Amino acid sequence: MLTKSQLENRKIGGSDAPVILGVDDRKTPLRLYFEKTGEVTPDDLSDVEVVRWGNRLESSVADEYAERHGVKLITVPNTIVNPDFPWLTTHPDRLIEGQEKGLEIKTSGSWMSKKYGEEGTDDIPDVHIIQCTAYMAVMKFKKWDLAVLIGGNRYKDFPLDYNGKLGNAIIEASRAFWQAVQDRTPPSAQTLDDLKLLYPKSIEGKTLEINAEVHAVIESYRAAKKEEKELGEKIKSLKYQMGSVIGDAETVLYEGKKVIGWKSQTEHRIDVDLLRAKYPNIAKECEKIGGKRVFR
Numbered sequence: 001m002l003t004k005s006q007l008e009n010r011k012i013g014g015s016d017a018p019v020i021l022g023v024d025d026r027k028t029p030l031r032l033y034f035e036k037t038g039e040v041t042p043d044d045l046s047d048v049e050v051v052r053w054g055n056r057l058e059s060s061v062a063d064e065y066a067e068r069h070g071v072k073l074i075t076v077p078n079t080i081v082n083p084d085f086p087w088l089t090t091h092p093d094r095l096i097e098g099q100e101k102g103l104e105i106k107t108s109g110s111w112m113s114k115k116y117g118e119e120g121t122d123d124i125p126d127v128h129i130i131q132c133t134a135y136m137a138v139m140k141f142k143k144w145d146l147a148v149l150i151g152g153n154r155y156k157d158f159p160l161d162y163n164g165k166l167g168n169a170i171i172e173a174s175r176a177f178w179q180a181v182q183d184r185t186p187p188s189a190q191t192l193d194d195l196k197l198l199y200p201k202s203i204e205g206k207t208l209e210i211n212a213e214v215h216a217v218i219e220s221y222r223a224a225k226k227e228e229k230e231l232g233e234k235i236k237s238l239k240y241q242m243g244s245v246i247g248d249a250e251t252v253l254y255e256g257k258k259v260i261g262w263k264s265q266t267e268h269r270i271d272v273d274l275l276r277a278k279y280p281n282i283a284k285e286c287e288k289i290g291g292k293r294v295f296r
Helices: 004-008 014-020 029-037 049-069 110-115 126-139 164-183 192-198 212-246 272-278 280-286
Strands: 094-096 101-108 143-150 154-161 251-254 257-261
Touching (some): 014 126, 014 164, 029 192, 049 154, 101 110, 101 126, 110 143, 126 143, 126 154, 126 164, 272 280
Parallel strands (some): 101 143
Antiparallel strands (some): 094 101, 251 257
C-alpha cells in the first residue's frame, strides 16, 4: 500500500480521464484505481514495439505540424498542476509558442484510419477528445490541436475547441475518483478481469448459498460451455476436411479469388523441460509463480 506522499505522486493525468469516464476500452476504472493505490503495477509498455515506434516518431510528427502551421513548438519538461483542482495534472506533448494552445501527438496503425475523419474537423476518437479537454481544463486554454501519423505514412491534424460542459464533467469525475483512491473505496467491477482483481484468491472452505436467479445464470454458463466444446469439435472436423483437400498448397482460390490460406509459420518457444534438465539453477531463477481462479 502506498503512503500519502507516494499517492501524491500518482495523481490523475490527462490520459487517465477517458478511463475514469469509462470510454477507454484498454483499461477499466477499477484497474486504474488499483494502479493509483499501488496494489497493481501498471503494465510496462516501454519494450512494446508499437509504443517504442510511437516515441521515436513523436518528434517527426511535431516537426511536420510546426512546418505546416508555421509555428514554433515548446517541449514541456515538467508536469503541470492547476491549483484550483490539484488532483488533475497534465504533461502535454508540446505547447505552441505565443499561443494559448497545446498539441497532442499520436501515431496509429492503418487499421485505425477510419477512426479519424476529415482533416480540419474534430472527428477523432472520443478518448482523444477527452484527453485533450482534460489538458485544456488544467491549462485554462480554449484550443488544442491533435496531430496523428496513421500507418506510418499518412499525416492529419485536427483542431479542438474547449467544451466547458465536458471539461466540468472531467474535473468532477476525476475529483470523485481521486477521493475514492484516498478513501480506499474501489469503483465497481465491469469485467471478469476486474473481479479477479477484487477477489484474486478463494477462501478455503468458504461456501455461498445462492438464489434461483443466480442458479439460472450458472446453468446457462454450463450450457454455453457445452456448446463451446461441441463447436470446437465441429471446427476441428471442418479444418480436417479443408486440410485434406488443400494439402501442401499455401493459398486457396475460388473463381480466381482467395478464400483462405494455410501458410507455414515459424515459432520460437522455450523447451521448459529441457531448460530445467540442463540448467536447473537458471530455470529456478527465472521461475514465476502465479495463480488463477477457475470455474468448475
